[in-house]
Amino acid sequence: MQKFLLLSLSFLFTTALYAQSVEENKTNEPEPTRLESYTKLQKVIAAVELLYVDDIKLDKIVDNAITGLLHELDAHSSMLNKESYKEMKVETKGEFGGLGIVIGQREGALTIISPIDDTPAFKAGVKSGDIIIKINDESSINMSLSDAIGIMRGKAGTPISITVVRKSESKPIKIDIIRDIIKIQSVYAKTINEEILYLRVSSFMDMKVASELKKNILKYKKTTKAIILDLRNNPGGQLGQAIDTVDLFVDKGVIVSQKGKDKRENEEFKATSSTTVTDVPMVVLVNGGSASASEIVSGGLQDLKRAVIVGEDTFGKGSVQRIIPINDDGSEAIKLTIAKYYLPSGRTIQAKGIVPDIKVYPGKVLAEEESEFKLKESNMRKHLEGELEKVTDKKIKTDKKKKEAKKVNKKIITNEMIMLDNQLKNGIDILKSLIIMNK
16 A cells, blocks of 8 residues: 555656656747648648538638637627628718617627717617627627627617626616617717807717817807817727817827837827817816727827816727728628727827826716705895895896707707716816916
8 A cells, every 4th residue: 555655656746747847848849830830720620621510611610710710819809791891881981770889898798888879779778888698588608799790780670689787787687779770970069158169079980070070169169268078988980080180189299109010000190280270278078988089089188288088987998900801802801900009108098098187977966955944145034125136037037048048059058967967067167267277
């Protein structure tokens, strides 16, 4: 028994020494040649085609291999088959069919980056940060982005349900949505107290964002003393539109740069004084649904000391993807991450996002409530009745003017709207201070 024990210990010791020796010599082992690596892949494909229990065509095996490879690289690289590539081209023109959400992958989970304003998903109550666990009755665990998008896209008027996990809820939420044609109106302009111009950019997906912003800035330029640029729940889009947007507000400096493995992909984008249209004080509103191009805009304006950033930490999508056709007729492609974005200060957006200058959480503005136990001058027995009548009459006239203004001009943000939006209210207060300082 003792001999057997000694032999066993000796064997274990020898095995441990051998394992240590292998580990130490790993660096000295030659790496497989390119030919050996390609041969390995070829053997696996041949084995699947020949021996797999179900019949799978070779082109499907290759597509699956490509999809799996890109899925393992990062959350934004993916295979675009004929349908998804065609749909992606339609998206950039500003009109497409579906739910109106932008999704990505975080740690393997399908995550909603942001619902797009006034779309079926937005109206159904989908929120930034929701994690999709089911699409209809199908589990989305280990589902690729392209497959998920393929299932969610469909004819306008047809129903679909998604089950999501939300941070603030203890149970999964099932959300029923009716698909519709998604028309992206990227830019909205409204005025606040006639001196603050509110610009809402819901997406940078189409090619008209910067030109629409410029048109509205020039339209209200005479009365505008400050600007609020609202990029909350803006999932991003075209890099060129983000650069052109920043260029409207700054006249010099690097807006953004990109760096990749291939030095030919390294590029630096600078502001030009000829395109600057305004220099009034600015606030940019952001939150967890602000991603990609909207992070380039907010981060660039922050680094160049051009705007105060207000709200919550942004999503953190700071990588560059290129669409590379992979067949002769150009009907299929891959979306491949080729570089990362860097802001003027040299910091990266990827996985870090933009941290606001002033953190403000969403919700209603805390307001003082009326109380029956509150005493004012008007409650006193010998108050100045005549003066009170003047004030009351003046208030009635002012309220009447506000109601008339609402009917005449829907592009005015009222005090009631502001009180429902804590982040907007803080942005306005900051700008009022900056206007006073400018005077």
